[in-house]
Amino acid sequence: MIKEIKLPEIADNVTTAVVLDILVSEGDKVGVDDVLAEMESDKASFELPSDVEGVVKEVKVTEGNEVEVGQVMFLIDTEAAGGEKAEEKDSKKKPEKEEKPTADEAGEPEDKKKDEQESREEPEKEDKAAAEAQEAKGDEKTEEQPPDAADGKAASHVPASPAVRRLAREIGVDLSRVKGSGPHQRVSEADVKAFAKKQLQGKPAGGAPMADDFELPDFSKLGNVRREKMDTIRKITARAMGGSWQNVPHVFQFDKADVTELEKFRKNYSKHVEKQGAKLTVTAILLKLTAVALKTFPRFNASVDMKNEEIIYKDYVNIGVAVDTERGLLVPVIRDADKKTITELSLELNEMAEKARSKKIKPDELQGANFTISNLGGIGGTNFTPIVNRPAVAILGVSRSQVEPVFIDGEFKPRMMLPMSLSYDHRIIDGADGARFLRWLCEAMQNPLVTMF
Numbered sequence: 166m167i168k169e170i171k172l173p174e175i176a177d178n179v180t181t182a183v184v185l186d187i188l189v190s191e192g193d194k195v196g197v198d199d200v201l202a203e204m205e206s207d208k209a210s211f212e213l214p215s216d217v218e219g220v221v222k223e224v225k226v227t228e229g230n231e232v233e234v235g236q237v238m239f240l241i242d243t244e245a246a247g248g249e250k251a252e253e254k255d256s257k258k259k260p261e262k263e264e265k266p267t268a269d270e271a272g273e274p275e276d277k278k279k280d281e282q283e284s285r286e287e288p289e290k291e292d293k294a295a296a297e298a299q300e301a302k303g304d305e306k307t308e309e310q311p312p313d314a315a316d317g318k319a320a321s322h323v324p325a326s327p328a329v330r331r332l333a334r335e336i337g338v339d340l341s342r343v344k345g346s347g348p349h350q351r352v353s354e355a356d357v358k359a360f361a362k363k364q365l366q367g368k369p370a371g372g373a374p375m376a377d378d379f380e381l382p383d384f385s386k387l388g389n390v391r392r393e394k395m396d397t398i399r400k401i402t403a404r405a406m407g408g409s410w411q412n413v414p415h416v417f418q419f420d421k422a423d424v425t426e427l428e429k430f431r432k433n434y435s436k437h438v439e440k441q442g443a444k445l446t447v448t449a450i451l452l453k454l455t456a457v458a459l460k461t462f463p464r465f466n467a468s469v470d471m472k473n474e475e476i477i478y479k480d481y482v483n484i485g486v487a488v489d490t491e492r493g494l495l496v497p498v499i500r501d502a503d504k505k506t507i508t509e510l511s512l513e514l515n516e517m518a519e520k521a522r523s524k525k526i527k528p529d530e531l532q533g534a535n536f537t538i539s540n541l542g543g544i545g546g547t548n549f550t551p552i553v554n555r556p557a558v559a560i561l562g563v564s565r566s567q568v569e570p571v572f573i574d575g576e577f578k579p580r581m582m583l584p585m586s587l588s589y590d591h592r593i594i595d596g597a598d599g600a601r602f603l604r605w606l607c608e609a610m611q612n613p614l615v616t617m618f
């Protein structure tokens with residue numbers, strides 16, 4: 166029988182909650198009261214438990230989703246292996262399993278045995294569909310994966326039992342970074358502990374630790390303090406930026422584009438774009454020119470695969486644009502930017518920024534960027550060094566343009582200068598390439614004809 170697990174009534178006037186963390190994946194066995202997901206509503210964070218025993222047939226939500234009360238989040242097959250009927254069958258075959266303590270009750274050796282036994286028994290016990298689903302997941306997720314702000318689903322796709330997920334959560338291990346030693350790379354409790362041990366010893370254990378183990382002093386000795394839980398976006402940003410900073414050897418390149426003529430063009434053509442319902446801003450123009458730059462310098466549109474020591478070149482040009490929202494930084498992705506006109510890019514940028522700010526952006530609209538543009542010029546500043554958003558290898562930082570005296574043909578002339586910075590991954594991009602890319606972009610801003618060569 167398939168049992169639907171829905172978001173229950175939470176509190177008066179609370180109609181929705183956001184999925185913070187999905188703790189099971191399809192094919193997982195769950196018991197009554199096993200936590201399926203961590204949720205957060207306007208009022209509180211809470212756990213969503215299963216009220217039946219069985220096998221997770223379908224996970225209908227992803228991390229970051231806003232779910233309505235009554236919405237189905239999981240389908241549990243109570244008749245599949247591990248469910249009520251199968252448990253009965255199993256208990257006839259192996260009565261001792263019923264008597265074993267739960268993972269929580271058991272001591273460490275028992276836990277270990279149970280986990281190992283679970284891993285060995287899995288292919289026989291799970292029904293065929295669940296086993297196939299699990300296998301597909303295992304194939305898809307065979308190695309430690311880098312965290313990605315845009316890809317909040319990684320940990321939930323790792324094959325592991327709820328008890329192992331709980332342990333990982335409790336000791337601050339990001340499951341997506343643990344290499345499973347079981348069948349189909351299933352992660353066992355021993356794998357989680359070994360990973361945590363390596364982290365504590367300061368050895369790199371597949372990338373950046375999720376938790377910063379810096380010992381905080383007791384600030385309350387100095388005065389009043391207040392603690393606030395990080396919301397989902399802050400957690401994802403903190404993990405992704407921390408991971409990127411620790412793993413990507415960054416180089417920062419600075420340059421300035423003379424945008425005096427471009428600004429005249431922008432003012433003249435803004436009415437044309439306004440008629441279509443958008444605003445022609447420097448970001449939209451930069452999107453277009455950057456798309457051409459990424460075609461011209463394909464290494465900046467690539468990703469690094471250090472496990473296989475390969476560079477992955479992409480034929481498509483997807484550009485993320487950093488958007489400042491009340492909830493924090495979001496990076497919607499403009500797909501196939503190279504194939505769109507400046508007017509189309511302006512419309513899409515407006516729409517994406519609006520969606521991001523009004524919480525209507527969907528998770529898949531935040532995924533898959535090959536490169537990012539971060540324009541802080543509307544706020545101010547003379548320069549900044551943005552962090553590369555893995556698995557991209559470069560990000561463009563744009564600061565505020567202003568009129569400056571520029572020495573041209575023997576005299577100072579007032580020119581509108583736009584400061585730009587390029588942060589890039591030095592593992593695959595050399596300094597000279599970084600300087601060339603940014604210079605090319607500056608020249609394209611000064612004279613867009615260069616994009617046609």
Ligand code: CAO
Pocket residue numbers: 446447448449486487488489490494514518539540541542543544551552563564565566583
């Ligand atoms: N220099 C000078 N003025 C600039 C500018 C620049 N680099 N960039 C924008 N402006 C001006 C615009 O022309 C506009 O002026 P008017 O109101 O007089 O027309 C004003 O600033 C506001 O622009 P905008 O924000 O509406 O439009 P945009 O397309 O330039 O930017 C977006 C869109 C989404 C990039 C921006 O709104 C935003 O959120 N920026 C913040 C990005 C961020 O947080 N980055 C940090 C991430 S950490 O790496």
